[in-house]
Amino acid sequence: MSDQPSxxxxxxxxxxxxxxxxxxxxxxxxxxxxxxxxxxxxNPDYLANPFGMPGNWTLENYxxxxxxxxxxxxxxxxxIVSSAAVVxxxxxxxxxxxxxxxxxxxxxxxxxxxxxxxMLVPGPVLIIPIYLLLSxxxxxxxxxxxxxxxxxxxxxxxxxxxxxxxxxxxxxxIESARIDGAGFLRTVWSIVLPMGASALATLAVLQFxxxxxxxIFAFILVTDESMRLLTPTLxxxxxxxxxxxxxxxxxxxxxxxxxxxxxxxxxxxxxRGLAGGVGK
Amino acid sequence: xxxxxxxxxxIAVLPALAVVLGFATYPILFAAYISFTRTNGIRxxxxxxxxxxxxxxxxxxxxxxxxxxxxxxxxxxxxFCALLVSVLLYERVRGWRLFRVVFFLPNVLSxxxxxxxxxxxxxxxxxxxxxxxxxxxxxxxxxxxxxxxISVIVLALVWSxxxxxxxxxxxxxxxxxxAIFEAAALDGAGWWQxxxxxxxxxxxxxxxxxFIINVLYxxxxxxxxxxxxxxxxxxxxxxxxxxxxxxxxFSSSNLGYGAALAMLLFGFIAxxxxxxxxxxxxxxxx
Numbered sequence: 001m002s003d004q005p006s007x008x009x010x011x012x013x014x015x016x017x018x019x020x021x022x023x024x025x026x027x028x029x030x031x032x033x034x035x036x037x038x039x040x041x042x043n044p045d046y047l048a049n050p051f052g053m054p055g056n057w058t059l060e061n062y063x064x065x066x067x068x069x070x071x072x073x074x075x076x077x078x079x080i081v082s083s084a085a086v087v088x089x090x091x092x093x094x095x096x097x098x099x100x101x102x103x104x105x106x107x108x109x110x111x112x113x114x115x116x117x118x119m120l121v122p123g124p125v126l127i128i129p130i131y132l133l134l135s136x137x138x139x140x141x142x143x144x145x146x147x148x149x150x151x152x153x154x155x156x157x158x159x160x161x162x163x164x165x166x167x168x169x170x171x172x173x174i175e176s177a178r179i180d181g182a183g184f185l186r187t188v189w190s191i192v193l194p195m196g197a198s199a200l201a202t203l204a205v206l207q208f209x210x211x212x213x214x215x216i217f218a219f220i221l222v223t224d225e226s227m228r229l230l231t232p233t234l235x236x237x238x239x240x241x242x243x244x245x246x247x248x249x250x251x252x253x254x255x256x257x258x259x260x261x262x263x264x265x266x267x268x269x270x271x272r273g274l275a276g277g278v279g280k
Numbered sequence: 281x282x283x284x285x286x287x288x289x290x291i292a293v294l295p296a297l298a299v300v301l302g303f304a305t306y307p308i309l310f311a312a313y314i315s316f317t318r319t320n321g322i323r324x325x326x327x328x329x330x331x332x333x334x335x336x337x338x339x340x341x342x343x344x345x346x347x348x349x350x351x352x353x354x355x356x357x358x359x360f361c362a363l364l365v366s367v368l369l370y371e372r373v374r375g376w377r378l379f380r381v382v383f384f385l386p387n388v389l390s391x392x393x394x395x396x397x398x399x400x401x402x403x404x405x406x407x408x409x410x411x412x413x414x415x416x417x418x419x420x421x422x423x424x425x426x427x428x429x430i431s432v433i434v435l436a437l438v439w440s441x442x443x444x445x446x447x448x449x450x451x452x453x454x455x456x457x458x459a460i461f462e463a464a465a466l467d468g469a470g471w472w473q474x475x476x477x478x479x480x481x482x483x484x485x486x487x488x489x490x491f492i493i494n495v496l497y498x499x500x501x502x503x504x505x506x507x508x509x510x511x512x513x514x515x516x517x518x519x520x521x522x523x524x525x526x527x528x529x530f531s532s533s534n535l536g537y538g539a540a541l542a543m544l545l546f547g548f549i550a551x552x553x554x555x556x557x558x559x560x561x562x563x564x565x566x
Contacts, residue, residue: 018373025382050410096296103289118304122500124522125542128529129307152303155296184288213390215504231392235508238396259388267381
């Protein structure tokens, strides 16, 4: 994407555009600022003057969520499940993506068709059969079952995305590694991973966000209170404590903290991916 | 050598293929089978098309389908906002990179987070009512009225969707050859004329794509919003098809019925997707 200003507007015509963009940005930023401020005050203080600054700043909403509602444990649980799902997707998608991009896999068309066809299936269709399947395997209420569901959901896009970027690795590089005696795994490890690092990072971020934010399967498949993940925990707090806004907003921020940090860290990659991919 | 590489490649693909076949492909086929049975999940009784017949005669299913159609009002709203923002971003004013990140921000938040945000904002004690209170207006119960509740969910859809779609449209705009704009500028075309006669026609295809993903989204991805904002109520006024699948799956003694509903949704989505492919092809020709 070029940095050239467009030719459509003259210098003087540009400031209304800036003002308009600022106004639109405020519709996104103001609610978030409001949430941050609300989470740092007591409920009586909020009800007295919701739009002012907090009368006394406090972290008690956060403390209450951690102590009383088990949000700390849910946070750790979500970390474990999301990380496991991301690592598995990265490993399996790297192997499959590289093979489909560079090796003469027999029936490659059929294999790709399996992945693509699954990408089109809406999640709600899977609720009943996944629940029955996992309960037969005795995996309802356990993390491995949930993680496998997430991995299966993430792999089709992951394989497609990685094989697309691995195709850009020059054949000569792979050929010279082969002449040096590198086998399949060695080639993946010392050539494919480093050269595909930015694609892998992008996939890792997108996959982590998807799992971290997922609600329906996390809600249905994990029933034990102490094993609950963060997003369903927040959903039940948010729907139950309607008249304690500061408490709920603190929960919103705890749930969004990791996604917001990831966006801050990876925005460059994500924006590049968006700019390149779809327009052409 | 070629053959050996092929076998190694196949072995590398197998783990991913096995997980997808086992936990995505098989469940779909299983759902199709369940939809023809009467079952509590343990014993399956073959019933042919009974569940489907029952579905089509169920007034709630039609109510819920009409609800989904009501949510479609969000589609032109999101696209209008996204288009406006993308045209503004295209001007590359100071700080446009930062604006891009801000507009992408709702996209990293969970639907549960966004839903609760809007539920709170429009709640009885929420900021919107508090704000109206400053002018002496009595609190409005947004979630006890079907139309108002749908409006709030639509607003949440627009808020959370326009930024990402603006970036998609921007990538389409960026692909337009700047020389076209320069030529138009030389011919004395004004800014609005250029937007109308050059920008819009040139991003037809990506506009079509954005339109379709929005329509699909309103049929398959409202579960999270409905779950945290209204639980489908009042009555069935805000229940969507995907939420009804969930309700029927866990509140009814016959899972076959829920599975049949899911398969109908799947079929409907498949038809929409095929139509999309047709529309795209037409646009590529002209």
